[in-house]
Amino acid sequence: MSLVIDALSIRRGAKTVLSDFSMTVEPGRVTALLGPNGAGKSSLVLALAGALPVAGGSFGLDAAPLTGASPERIRAAGIAAVPEGHRVLAGLSVEDNLLAAGFTISAAEARRGADSVYGIFPELAERRKQKAGTMSGGQQQMLVLGQALIAKPKFILVDEMSLGLAPLIVKRLMGVIDRLAAAGTGILLIEQFTTLALKHAHSAHILSRGRLSFSGSPQVLIDDPDILHRAYLA
Ligand SMILES: Nc1ncnc2c1ncn2[C@@H]1O[C@H](COP(=O)(O)OP(=O)(O)OP(=O)(O)O)[C@@H](O)[C@H]1O
Ligand SMILES: [Mg+2]
Incomplete structure (x- = not known):
């Protein structure tokens, strides 16, 4: 079973912070979501946790929709968020x-x-x-x-877990993420340390200003760092 996000849009106040965003988080895999400040990463996590309303599109576990579901129902369905700054x-x-x-x-x-x-x-x-x-x-x-x-949970959404932590602790936590994925949990990893995220991820996505600008193998971004640099400067 995958966490399927299809053409999702999110508004906060008058601003559209996520537009037509599609991505699949697969079980047993680390899916990295990168992007500059204000790109909409945390807003996506909040919407997937049922804490922010969705303005368009859908998400769910395979074909079973969870769009508009309460945080409790989403948790019970097997999706747990580690929100930024929790x-x-x-x-x-x-x-x-x-x-x-x-x-x-x-x-x-x-x-x-x-x-x-x-x-x-x-x-x-x-x-x-x-x-x-x-x-x-x-x-x-x-x-x-x-x-x-x-x-x-079947899926965990981890938003900036390493913020402010010493490198040794970050390594320890990333080791746990790797083991959870190896045991079958699907992981959405949002991480300011892009090199670290790419090292642990099986697939990578870049969000810029609410839109998906890259989707593919982490190795592509490791081999060509300009792709990330351009997204962060856009
Ligand atoms: N509480 C809020 N109310 C209204 N708009 C908000 C709120 N929090 C964030 N925003 C706006 O939503 C947009 C996306 O922000 P979000 O926090 O999702 O980005 P992010 O990619 O997680 O950024 P960062 O890397 O800084 O954590 C930004 O334009 C931001 O100003
Ligand atoms: Mg954020």
Whole structure:
């Protein structure tokens, strides 16, 4: 099953921030979405999470439409977003942050989900009773990713996960992304560090001013960096 986005348009206020955008996120693959500030990447993630209305077009899992569905329904269908700048609930424990993210599943499933997140991030298991706000930025980002993983989603949409984190932590998080993809999860990866994203991606797309300007193999962009440079300068 793929996450199919077909001719999607999004408006924010009077502005059209995404126009006629089509892309498929395949299971077991890392799909990179690159593009300059204000291109519309985060708006796309918010729309796919059901947090922004769609002005035209559609998206869904294969032919099953999710356009206009509530955030809860989209989550329950197996799509989890890690929105840009998402923060953990600082005053709650690591465990409570995880369990709170399991709002679409039963308490027993959330318990099992939390245990599987602890398996992926032993750093979180060690700190399960600790207040989330007292952890390092990297550990908090692990928790944010863990929250998205709690209901064992088929697809995760990861928006600027590495922002402000030390290279070693970024490497650790990217290793988890690779393993999730290898285990069958489809990943939409939005990343300011384009070299990093291209290294881990199976396919790449460039968004400029709300429109798709490139779609193809990451290797094409690695071999010809001018394609990216032009998109970022446009
Ligand atoms: N809360 C908002 N209300 C209205 N317009 C917004 C809002 N947030 C962003 N926009 C506009 O939507 C457009 C797309 O922004 P978006 O945040 O989706 O881009 P982006 O590609 O994620 O950029 P960045 O790389 O800076 O994260 C921009 O023109 C921006 O000004
Ligand atoms: Mg953004």
